[in-house]
Amino acid sequence: MNSLEYPSGKQIIRQLQMAGVRFVVSLPDIVTSSGLLWPIARNNDFELIRVCKEDEGVSICAAMSYNGTRAVLLMQQTGLMDSLNSIRAIAMDYQLPVIMMVGLQGKEPEPLPEQSSVYGVRIIPSVLEAMSVSFSLIQEPSDALTIQDRIGFCYADSKPHVFLIGRTPVE
Amino acid sequence: MMLRDETLMALGEVIEEGDIVVAVYQSLFDWMEIKPRDLNYVATGAMGQASSHGLGLALANPERRVFVFDGDGSLLMNLGSLATIGEAAPENLYHLVFANGTYEVNGGHPVPGGKNIDFASIAKACGYPHSFRFSSLQKMQEVLAEIILCKGPVFMALDIEPGKKYPWKYDYIHSSEARDRFRRALNRG
Numbered sequence: 001m002n003s004l005e006y007p008s009g010k011q012i013i014r015q016l017q018m019a020g021v022r023f024v025v026s027l028p029d030i031v032t033s034s035g036l037l038w039p040i041a042r043n044n045d046f047e048l049i050r051v052c053k054e055d056e057g058v059s060i061c062a063a064m065s066y067n068g069t070r071a072v073l074l075m076q077q078t079g080l081m082d083s084l085n086s087i088r089a090i091a092m093d094y095q096l097p098v099i100m101m102v103g104l105q106g107k108e109p110e111p112l113p114e115q116s117s118v119y120g121v122r123i124i125p126s127v128l129e130a131m132s133v134s135f136s137l138i139q140e141p142s143d144a145l146t147i148q149d150r151i152g153f154c155y156a157d158s159k160p161h162v163f164l165i166g167r168t169p170v171e
Numbered sequence: 172m173m174l175r176d177e178t179l180m181a182l183g184e185v186i187e188e189g190d191i192v193v194a195v196y197q198s199l200f201d202w203m204e205i206k207p208r209d210l211n212y213v214a215t216g217a218m219g220q221a222s223s224h225g226l227g228l229a230l231a232n233p234e235r236r237v238f239v240f241d242g243d244g245s246l247l248m249n250l251g252s253l254a255t256i257g258e259a260a261p262e263n264l265y266h267l268v269f270a271n272g273t274y275e276v277n278g279g280h281p282v283p284g285g286k287n288i289d290f291a292s293i294a295k296a297c298g299y300p301h302s303f304r305f306s307s308l309q310k311m312q313e314v315l316a317e318i319i320l321c322k323g324p325v326f327m328a329l330d331i332e333p334g335k336k337y338p339w340k341y342d343y344i345h346s347s348e349a350r351d352r353f354r355r356a357l358n359r360g
Binding site: 023047049050051052053055056057058059060061062063064066068071085086089090093094095 | 214217219225226228230232249251252254258345347350353358
């Protein structure tokens with residue numbers, strides 16, 4: 001019997017709404033596709049910007065932040081890795097509040113990301129630590145309750161943050 | 172023939188006080204001298220990202236016109252942004268690429284495809300409703316006022332030659348001072 005609990009997509013979306021997020025910038029990711037991205041695509045509270053490559057999203061979210069417009073970049077960890085130079089330059093060097101929500105494709109539900117047997121997942125926390133990028137894990141249902149406050153702090157302090165989605169959100 | 176600095180001076184005639192201008196590399200350095208202004212967005216950070224910054228600014232500031240002065244090497248690094256912009260279709264975005272066929276500030280090495288790439292056709296195919304290509308400053312000036320009345324996204328490919336070379340001010344464009352100056356101006360209303 002599987003006793004694992006999964007984060008609620010509805011709860012995550014509610015937290016984004018309460019945080020004042022207007023724009024969601026995204027490339028599809030199978031971890032967050034049905035629980036987050038499709039519901040967001042159907043939700044008129046958000047404007048969904050579909051990009052061709054994730055680093056576009058880093059720039060879009062950063063540029064929006066100059067007048068306080070709140071946005072979230074939803075992507076897979078492969079896209080995060082592909083965007084490291086933009087994150088380094090635009091989010092970190094320029095100290096801009098780029099909020100990223102990253103599905104960990106291939107991660108097993110039970111372990112923490114750094115304990116995953118999948119190399120591409122296991123290295124993500126270390127990569128973010130090496131870059132001094134703030135991150136937190138959304139794995140248990142209660143983890144989602146931190147999203148609104150975390151986004152608020154990031155915009156107040158003008159700093160980026162990565163939410164790592166460790167289990168597939170349920171609809 | 173289009174010299175870059177003369178082309179920028181001509182564009183400066185149609186840029187209004189509330190417009191945002193996102194420029195990169197030599198076009199940026201020239202523009203900062205030709206038209207210094209608070210709403211020049213100089214901090215694009217990573218090569219190729221100007222068009223994406225421009226899109227974010229256009230969507231978040233629909234009451235303002237946003238002009239992107241891109242480079243050909245830069246745009247090739249983020250060519251997918253043309254499809255993203257075509258899909259998002261911001262009416263207030265004017266995307267200009269200054270194409271000289273070289274990575275000018277990185278030693279003048281040739282861009283793949285050189286001057287043969289038809290950026291205007293690519294932009295049109297990606298959904299920009301208005302797309303133009305100019306290799307004559309005079310011809311551009313004859314229709315410029317009309318072009319900027321078009322609802323965006325508007326694309327203009329400019330086959331330019333280097334003009335007078337203005338100083339490279341990397342320290343300034345990456346400074347918090349530059350970002351704060353833009354932010355203050357943007358939020359002054």
